[in-house]
Amino acid sequence: MFERFTDEARTAVVQAQEQARRLGHDHIGAEHVLLGVLAADDGVPGQVLRDLGLDRAALERELAVLGHADADALASIGIDLDAVRRQAEATFGPGALDQPRARRRGFLRRKAGHLPFTASARKGLEHSLRQAIALGHGYIGVEHIVLGLIPDDDTSTARTLQRLGVAPAVVRARLREELGRAAG
Template sequence: MFERFTKPARAAVVQSQVEARRLGHDRIDDSHLLLGVLAQEAGVGARVLTELGVGLDAARDAVAALHAPDAQALGALGIDLDEVRRKAEAAFGEGALERRFARRRGFFRRSTGHIAFTRPAKAALEDALRQALTLRHNYIGTEHLVLGLLTGGSSTAGRVLHRLGVRVDAAELRRRVLDELGRAA
């Protein structure tokens, strides 16, 4: 499937891995793909999202907030997140909770190299292909990634956009993408 991706779409997928690592995540989910698309500023997908008022920095903050442990919820269970952090750093060194480890054959190793996609991220990539085929395009661009990210039910990417005040349905998003493609032609 990736052979059909345009250079900006490939760059968006690569950037999603960078974004996941930057946030200390051990998997790439659809919100990281959203950040990857936004990072390709010249791409149709990023232009449509920018027109909707979505910026990369605000989206990064929203993704980080969605993935962060809810200190209030933990507090209700009697867990003081700051105290946990202090004790972990006292026992294992500064930044101990920022390290990510992967389980492999019964022991832990520091996670490097490839980061796996979550099911929702894989579904978004597959839906991007379906969107391209529906539009009779023989390529997958950032515009198809946006449609794939946001047309399939509830997604983390959708929650990020909702947090940022974006209120468009799949049909409106499709119209905006097609308008942008028309302007680009």
């Protein structure tokens, strides 16, 4: 599948790994891939996301504090993660929770190398292939990656976008519109 990726799409995936490392994470999640798109892409997909209000720093904060599954689980029992952040910052200062976690080093821990993709990231990348095929494209570009991460509103990445004030349906529509323009 990766042989179909454009150079820009490959760069976005490499950036996802770099962003995960920079944040001190031991995996590459779907949101890391989205962060990689923002970090690597000056093209249409990154611009569409920025135009719709996706702020890279806000996405980083979302990833740095807790994973989306943890935030959703806390919300389901009535704990507001934003309220926790505000209280922590009031007590310990602005950005208190933004520091990357220290990476553990030990006998059985890898010190460097490949970070594994989570199931949601793998599924998003697989969906990017489906998006490209559905659009009749013989390649997978950054736009297909973004569409693959948010094929509907039920993915973790779509929920993250919603929490950050960006409507996944609007992202999909704008990207498809831009793809139509490029083909026409």
